[in-house]
Every structure is written in C-alpha cells, then in structure tokens.
Amino acid sequence: MVGGGRGAFIGAVHRIAAAIDQQVELVCGAFSSDPERSRASGGDFFLPPDRCYGTFEEMIAKEKALPADKRMDFVAIVTPNHMHFPPAKAALEAGFHVLSDKPATLNLAEAKKLAGIVKKTGQLYGLTHNYTGYPLVKQAREMVADGKLGKIRKIVVEYPQGWLATRLEASGQKQAAWRTDPKRSGAAGCIGDIGTHAENLAEYISGLQIEELAADLTSFVKGRALDDDGNVLLRFKGGAKGVLHASQISVGEENNLNIRIYGEKGGLEWHQNEPNTLLVKWLDAPMQVYRTANGYLGKAALAAGRTPPAHPEGYLEAFANIYKNFANHIRARIEGRKLAKDDLCLDYPKIEDGVRGMAFIEAVVKSSKANARWTKLAV
Ligand SMILES: NC(=O)c1ccc[n+]([C@@H]2O[C@H](COP(=O)([O-])OP(=O)(O)OC[C@H]3O[C@@H](n4cnc5c(N)ncnc54)[C@H](O)[C@@H]3O)[C@@H](O)[C@H]2O)c1
DSSP states (O other): BBBTTTSEEEEEEHHHHHTTSSOOOOOOBBSSSSSSHHHHHHHHOOOOOOGGOHHHHHHHHHHSSOOOOTSSSEEEOOEEEEEEEHHHHEEEEEEEEEEOOOOSSSHHHHHHHHHHHHHHHOEEEEEGGGGGSSSHHHHHHHHHTTTTTTTEEEEEEEEOOOOTSSSSSGGGGGGHHHTTOHHHSSSHHHHIIIIIHHHHHHHHHHHOEEEEEEEEEEEOOTOSSSOEEEEEEEEEEEEEEEEEEESSSTTTSSSOEEEEEEEESSEEETTTTTTTTTEEEEESSEEEEEEETOOSOHHHHHHHHOOOSSOOOOOOHHHHHHHHHHHHHHHHHHTTTOTTTOOGGGGGHHHHHHHHHHHHHHHHHHHTTTTTEEEEEOO
C-alpha cells in the first residue's frame, strides 16, 4: 500500500475492503510522505519492520528484489491525487499490478501517459470507483443493457455533501487541506473529488458515454481556490440528456449520491444511503421495489452480495467487490487461466474509466471558464 498511514482516511477503508473475502493480504507499504510515520504506521498493522518502507520508491525496489513467491502482487494507491501517477508508473514498470484510488491522476495528460504504460507493461490496473460495486447498481446496469427500460433518454445524477461549507482547510484539517489545493487536488475541487464518481456511475449504469457538457462551477467559500459546487448539463452519445450536480457546500447533506435513469419504457432510481433498494418504474404498471440477495436478481447483482436479504450490506462491501474482482483477475493471470469476455471478475473500473474521469474534469473546468459553453469530453 502507498499512503493510508496514521491519520489518513481511505487507506483504512481499502484495508477492510481487501480483507473481507480473504483473498488479499496486506504484506508491505510506504504509508506516509514522512518515512518515520510510514514505518510506525506499518507497525500498527503488525507488519514486519523490514517490509515497512520509508518511501514508495524503496518499497518497489526492495519488493522487486525479493523471490517471486515472497514479493507483493499488486500495489494499492491511496495517496492524495498528485501522488497517484508517480507510484502507479513506478509499480507498473517494475512489473506490479496497480489498484489506485480516484481520480486516476492529477491531470488528463498524466492519465493518458498512464494508459500507455498500462498497455505497454501488460499489467492490470484498477480504479476504486467503489459505487459501481453495489449489488443493485450492477442490477441497474444489467437491466439497462438488457433493454428493459428501452432507449435511454434522461439521466439525473447527484452527489451532494456539506462538509466543506466552511473554510475547514484553514484549520489544517488534512483531508480538506489537500482537496482545496490545486497542486495536490488538480484543476477541480468538488468536481474532481466526487463529481467524477457521479460521472462514472452514470456511464457505468447507462452504458452510455458523455459526449459534451456545459458546466457552471462555483467556489462559494471565500478564499478557496477550487470549486466547491458544480452544476453540469450532459449530452450522451446516442441522444440521451443528463443533469449532474456535485456539491460540498450543500449544508446537512452527507454522501447523498443518487441516480435516476429514464428510458422509453421504464425508469430506475437508486440512492447510496438506501443502497439495498432499487426502484423500478414503468410506463403502464406500478413501481417495483427490488431488494438485494433475492433470486429474481441478475448474476452480477447476486454475486456482489454476501448476506441473505435484509441483512444490511453497504459501502465497505461494495468497496470489497472492486477488490474481489481485481484479486480474481490477478489470480486468473497467475494460474494462466483464460477468461470469458463476460467473466464477472472483469467487472471493475479500469484505466479507460480513469482517462474518461480526467477528461470529464478538464471539460467541466474548460466549459465553466467559458461561461458554461458546450464543451466536448475529449479523451
Ligand atoms: N473511493 C472513495 O470513495 C474515496 C473516498 C475518499 C478519498 N478517496 C481518494 O483517496 C485518496 C486519498 O484520500 P484521503 O481522504 O484518504 O486522504 P488522506 O489525506 O486522509 O490520506 C492520504 C495519505 O497519503 C499519504 N501520502 C502522501 N504522500 C505520500 C507519499 N509520497 N508516499 C506515501 N504516502 C503518502 C499521507 O501521508 C496520508 O497518509 C484521494 O485520491 C481521494 O480522492 C476516495
């Protein structure tokens, strides 16, 4: 693992998600930008001292020098955005697979470079757009792909939060400080941090790609360099239209990610704060309520659950589904097994999603600077 040391947020989520199915074990790490803190953090996880490294460069070099059956299999990257590309590049080029947190890189140019490195090295690259891991998100995707809703016309996706409604970064709060700093966060704040989750979720469920967009970004909090609120109109390839809004100043909102998709025959509605329910709406019949772990669900949705109906599963389990599929893909590689195109383990976000996410950020920023002019999402 790179990042995720003492005081960090998402690293701990990755460690839990990795362990849920007992397919992945944390064996080493460079957990902090501070070498001493990194070693101390590794001690917290009961790792042997010789595998708690001071830097990711040291970790990659020393792990590479270990015998093949002793060294790490892949690197999980859980650092702030500016520190995604350097360890990803180094790990891939040293022959290790990479599972990175989002957004893929600091900017689109880096993401394109990374896509080239993934292709050249042939290593696996996964991106933890974890919301695609929910069972009923997979159900929604399958129902759209099977044509149950008819041709998709409209997508409304929202990701409001309220935790940056004040100038929290001025207090030195770690997560707020880097997210509002262009050098570490990238060209966008809120749109990069959570808008990309909304963009990825809309494309994942609908199977449609955003072609162009018109965006209006705002930094409501005085003195903040990056957007803390964004409203975006979307045009998808094939004619569907959409609305995306992401916000970190929507006071009182927690992680209220939700999506509604409407086709010619039916509609879908899913909320991440009620993730085990999917509402399915029909033109000429009453609304249906789909629930996780029931036999009427599709293959992907059933495989993504672990407990019987009504035993709540949520964020950590959805996150674990990314880890499970990624680990199964690595296992197939190690065992030299050929995978069918529709093998469930191939269902995790990849570098192509990462490049699209970065192109989305750049297009949103460009459009907003031009007073919400329609702008192509160019990868
Ligand atoms: N998928 C999700 O739902 C989700 C949620 C939160 C954050 N994230 C993403 O995860 C990443 C981290 O976010 P966070 O909130 O955990 O940040 P954080 O500030 O809490 O943690 C970042 C960690 O990276 C470490 N770090 C920084 N530079 C390093 C280096 N050179 N080598 C080793 N470690 C280094 C820091 O010391 C810290 O431990 C971000 O890219 C963010 O966008 C994703």
